[in-house]
Amino acid sequence: MLAIVDYKAGNLTSVQLAFGALGCDTTVTSDPAEIRAAERVVFPGVGAAGSAMSHLDALGLAPALRDVTARGTPFLGICLGTQILFDASEEDGGTVTLGLLPGRAVRFRPSDRRDKVPQIGWNQVKASRPHPLLAGIADESEFYFVHSYYPAPADPCLTLGTTCYAGVTFSSMVVRGNVAATQFHPEKSGRIGLRLLDNFLRWTPDT
Amino acid sequence: MLTKRIIPCLDIINRRVTKGVRFTNNIDLGDPVEMAVRYSDEGCDELVVYDITASAEQRPIDIGMVREVARAIRIPFAVGGGIATLDDMSRVLLAGAEKISVNSLAVRTPSIIADGARAFGNQCMVLGMDPVATADRTRCPSGYEVTTRGFRERTGMDAVAWARRAEALGAGEIVVNSVDADGTRAGFELTITRLIAEAVNVPVVASGGAGCAAHLRDAFTVAGADAVIVAGILHTGHTTLGQLKHALHADGVPVRMHW
Numbered sequence: 001m002l003a004i005v006d007y008k009a010g011n012l013t014s015v016q017l018a019f020g021a022l023g024c025d026t027t028v029t030s031d032p033a034e035i036r037a038a039e040r041v042v043f044p045g046v047g048a049a050g051s052a053m054s055h056l057d058a059l060g061l062a063p064a065l066r067d068v069t070a071r072g073t074p075f076l077g078i079c080l081g082t083q084i085l086f087d088a089s090e091e092d093g094g095t096v097t098l099g100l101l102p103g104r105a106v107r108f109r110p111s112d113r114r115d116k117v118p119q120i121g122w123n124q125v126k127a128s129r130p131h132p133l134l135a136g137i138a139d140e141s142e143f144y145f146v147h148s149y150y151p152a153p154a155d156p157c158l159t160l161g162t163t164c165y166a167g168v169t170f171s172s173m174v175v176r177g178n179v180a181a182t183q184f185h186p187e188k189s190g191r192i193g194l195r196l197l198d199n200f201l202r203w204t205p206d207t
Numbered sequence: 208m209l210t211k212r213i214i215p216c217l218d219i220i221n222r223r224v225t226k227g228v229r230f231t232n233n234i235d236l237g238d239p240v241e242m243a244v245r246y247s248d249e250g251c252d253e254l255v256v257y258d259i260t261a262s263a264e265q266r267p268i269d270i271g272m273v274r275e276v277a278r279a280i281r282i283p284f285a286v287g288g289g290i291a292t293l294d295d296m297s298r299v300l301l302a303g304a305e306k307i308s309v310n311s312l313a314v315r316t317p318s319i320i321a322d323g324a325r326a327f328g329n330q331c332m333v334l335g336m337d338p339v340a341t342a343d344r345t346r347c348p349s350g351y352e353v354t355t356r357g358f359r360e361r362t363g364m365d366a367v368a369w370a371r372r373a374e375a376l377g378a379g380e381i382v383v384n385s386v387d388a389d390g391t392r393a394g395f396e397l398t399i400t401r402l403i404a405e406a407v408n409v410p411v412v413a414s415g416g417a418g419c420a421a422h423l424r425d426a427f428t429v430a431g432a433d434a435v436i437v438a439g440i441l442h443t444g445h446t447t448l449g450q451l452k453h454a455l456h457a458d459g460v461p462v463r464m465h466w
Contacts, residue, residue, distance in 0.1 A: 010327070011300045011303075013300070014305070017277060021281065046328050048328070113405070119209060120433070121209050121212050122209070123209045124208065141465065165209055188281065188283045188305065190466050194281060
């Protein structure tokens with residue numbers, strides 16, 4: 001069973017519908033036991049880092065997330081879920097986040113006023129290296145983004161894909177062992193996004 | 208590079224897509240789910256679905272239809288019309304829409320923008336506005352006044368000031384639907400679109416007046432829009448998304464060419 005972690009950080013319908021379209025059964029859950037028992041875990045989220053961390057704390061979910069990422073369960077962060085996997089976020093006056101990946105989430109600071117924040121829309125992801133999660137996806141394909149902060153991993157080796165916006169080239173996709181995470185929304189990125197989710201369902205991480 | 212978005216708009220009456228001559232001379236153009244799938248297959252970047260009679264008929268939005276559209280496509284879409292409360296917004300988002308578009312409601316009750324942004328995030332809250340050119344520069348220094356209720360009521364509010372206020376309240380995107388250009392196919396109203404694009408830091412969507420690819424290009428390159436809404440020229444088969452995208456691409460406008 002694939003568990004979609006529900007921590008009151010936005011709407012999970014699109015994630016459920018996308019995996020449903022791939023014929024995959026999902027359970028949307030806030031139950032640490034169910035998350036620990038899952039074969040695969042998806043950690044989505046939209047909204048702000050501060051309230052997301054408060055909800056995670058209130059639900060007591062951080063230990064379960066730590067366990068499944070440490071144990072080798074294939075794990076996929078999406079958007080805000082990706083940002084709060086890192087040590088800290090600049091959002092909400094500075095927020096300590098889960099610390100499951102080294103680095104932080106930083107805000108776009110465009111020097112050109114035409115670069116709007118949030119970034120909303122389809123932008124290219126350039127692969128840093130081949131990876132099973134990117135199988136069958138043309139390099140520099142466009143994915144759908146909605147975000148004001150972006151991941152800045154402390155270890156450049158984590159970066160699996162990069163995207164250019166507002167004067168920076170940022171890590172739009174990262175992977176370490178069994179933990180993969182995208183800043184973009186594969187569940188809203190049409191056929192190409194579905195292919196990435198299908199790759200995730202077939203992914204056997206090296207351990 | 209972030210690509211410019213092309214967003215077909217589906218105006219709905221009784222679960223049918225209708226030609227956007229508001230409230231009169233309506234022409235049935237097809238099934239909303241079938242049209243959403245077709246435009247998605249043809250490479251549209253987002254969709255917007257307006258339940259255009261919901262608020263006039265004082266009934267809630269057709270959630271069943273929102274759910275069917277969400278099941279059928281894997282790209283983002285916004286929903287507008289007939290949204291009066293946070294509960295309405297919640298139901299629309301849980302049905303699978305990405306964004307809520309508010310227009311007349313936000314003019315009457317601006318706090319709905321802040322309440323929605325706090326509950327669901329700024330990225331969910333789209334402000335739609337229908338500005339019209341006015342000579343009254345005292346009340347409207349930009350030369351554009353906000354109208355409501357399908358252009359029928361003037362508000363005395365300056366369009367640029369309203370855009371700034373909506374951004375401050377938490378609107379994540381602003382759709383500028385020109386009353387003067389709507390339905391003309393003579394091009395977007397570039398002046399007010401540009402004034403608003405320069406006044407706010409959130410993305411701005413040009414709407415009303417699309418007749419050909421050059422009009423879209425001007426909205427992007429002259430007015431600084433981040434996205435455009437198109438309706439009639441696609442619905443009637445006057446042009447296709449593919450033709451629009453190829454022409455924009457040839458003109459050097461970044462658009463999504465593979466999907």
